[in-house]
Amino acid sequence: MGNLNTTSSAQVVLPENRSYHVRFDSISSLPFHLAELGVNFDHCLIVTDTNVGDLYQATLVRKLEGAGASVHSFRLPAGESSKSPELLALIYDFALSKGISRITPIIALGGGVVGDIAGFAAATLLRGLPLIHVPTSLVAQVDSSIGGKTGYNHSAGKNLIGAFYQPLLVLSDADTLVTLPDREWTSGMAEAIKHSLIYDDRFFSWIEDNLDAILRREASVVASFVAQAASIKCNVVSKDEKESGLRMILNFGHTFGHALERSLGYGNITHGEAVAIGMRAALFLSSTRDVHEIDRIELGRIDRVLSSIPVPDIPESVSIDALCASMNTDKKRTTASLRFVLLRRLGQAYTTIDVPNEHVRAAWQTALDR
Numbered sequence: 001m002g003n004l005n006t007t008s009s010a011q012v013v014l015p016e017n018r019s020y021h022v023r024f025d026s027i028s029s030l031p032f033h034l035a036e037l038g039v040n041f042d043h044c045l046i047v048t049d050t051n052v053g054d055l056y057q058a059t060l061v062r063k064l065e066g067a068g069a070s071v072h073s074f075r076l077p078a079g080e081s082s083k084s085p086e087l088l089a090l091i092y093d094f095a096l097s098k099g100i101s102r103i104t105p106i107i108a109l110g111g112g113v114v115g116d117i118a119g120f121a122a123a124t125l126l127r128g129l130p131l132i133h134v135p136t137s138l139v140a141q142v143d144s145s146i147g148g149k150t151g152y153n154h155s156a157g158k159n160l161i162g163a164f165y166q167p168l169l170v171l172s173d174a175d176t177l178v179t180l181p182d183r184e185w186t187s188g189m190a191e192a193i194k195h196s197l198i199y200d201d202r203f204f205s206w207i208e209d210n211l212d213a214i215l216r217r218e219a220s221v222v223a224s225f226v227a228q229a230a231s232i233k234c235n236v237v238s239k240d241e242k243e244s245g246l247r248m249i250l251n252f253g254h255t256f257g258h259a260l261e262r263s264l265g266y267g268n269i270t271h272g273e274a275v276a277i278g279m280r281a282a283l284f285l286s287s288t289r290d291v292h293e294i295d296r297i298e299l300g301r302i303d304r305v306l307s308s309i310p311v312p313d314i315p316e317s318v319s320i321d322a323l324c325a326s327m328n329t330d331k332k333r334t335t336a337s338l339r340f341v342l343l344r345r346l347g348q349a350y351t352t353i354d355v356p357n358e359h360v361r362a363a364w365q366t367a368l369d370r
């Protein structure tokens with residue numbers, strides 16, 4: 001894959017007329033893209049959060065109203081705690097108080113938190129409203145807005161309640177990433193790097209070549225970085241919408257990462273940081289396999305790129321025993337054993353359940369430098 005600066009869209013291709021585009025364009029162009037799709041937006045709802053609302057809601061409302069729409073906006077408190085049944089109920093109350101009908105689009109303007117909960121509200125209100133994602137975080141632009149996973153958290157764990165519900169459109173404006181806090185940027189980088197590792201060695205080489213510019217968020221690389229990473233997610237989802245096979249490779253680093261998030265407490269480490277550490281562990285496991293083709297040179301190259309993601313220190317009080325125990329509560333567990341996504345080589349991932357416990361422990365030790 002070459003430099004994709006000129007790419008204006010990617011597509012998720014699905015049966016039953018459910019295909020949709022990810023448009024890489026300004027948020028101001030939303031009315032144009034809705035009209036092009038034939039979406040009736042005379043009356044629409046924006047769901048956003050307090051941070052993103054302050055920055056981008058007024059522009060979006062002005063553009064939609066300028067095109068004749070009547071717009072109602074609802075703001076969630078920023079942060080993971082808004083993916084809750086209580087906030088979902090508030091979205092329902094707000095939407096129903098505004099006289100929505102089954103053609104009223106819900107526009108999710110924000111990061112993955114807004115996208116997940118607003119997406120679930122869209123999936124369930126009146127048995128399904130048109131859903132439009134306008135992702136503004138890097139995680140949301142390369143990952144969460146694409147593929148139709150919606151939902152919220154339960155006290156028993158993250159993302160335990162949800163539905164697959166595809167949007168009609170994803171409008172991804174890389175210019176909004178300028179205001180993203182540094183930590184959210186590098187967290188999103190982890191997910192984009194993951195896409196390259198599991199699916200596209202040429203994209204990985206491009207990341208290597210442009211790593212410093214990506215870290216500095218130089219305008220010359222940001223749009224291309226987002227477009228390439230988002231395109232990979234589109235391709236994977238197009239081949240396996242409901243995660244019955246190929247889509248599982250998107251969980252590379254996640255079996256370890258989820259255990260870290262649970263053990264440290266959500267909010268003490270971002271999802272992307274946990275995945276960055278998890279990928280180091282998964283790489284170690286990949287190199288222990290009899291069938292592995294991944295060589296030292298590739299491992300060294302990947303290590304260099306992953307090392308560019310700042311991660312918090314994991315205190316010794318979080319023991320490897322505790323992390324292993326936490327892995328066993330992972331909801332992606334099969335009935336018999338844990339499923340791991342490993343790399344056969346750069347750009348090629350596979351899943352396996354056949355991993356000895358001592359290798360898992362050694363992988364944690366390597367990833368945590370213990």
Ligand SMILES: NC(=O)c1ccc[n+]([C@@H]2O[C@H](COP(=O)([O-])OP(=O)(O)OC[C@H]3O[C@@H](n4cnc5c(N)ncnc54)[C@H](O)[C@@H]3O)[C@@H](O)[C@H]2O)c1
Nearest residue numbers: 051078079111112113114136137139140144149176179180
């Ligand atoms: N549905 C999926 O397939 C999928 C995939 C990955 C992650 N997720 C979910 O996504 C969530 C994480 O997403 P996230 O990292 O975007 O978190 P987030 O939505 O909490 O956003 C991170 C922070 O950045 C702020 N922000 C977002 N865009 C901004 C901008 N342009 N300028 C300034 N601030 C901005 C937000 O207000 C928030 O404080 C998790 O709940 C995770 O479970 C879902």
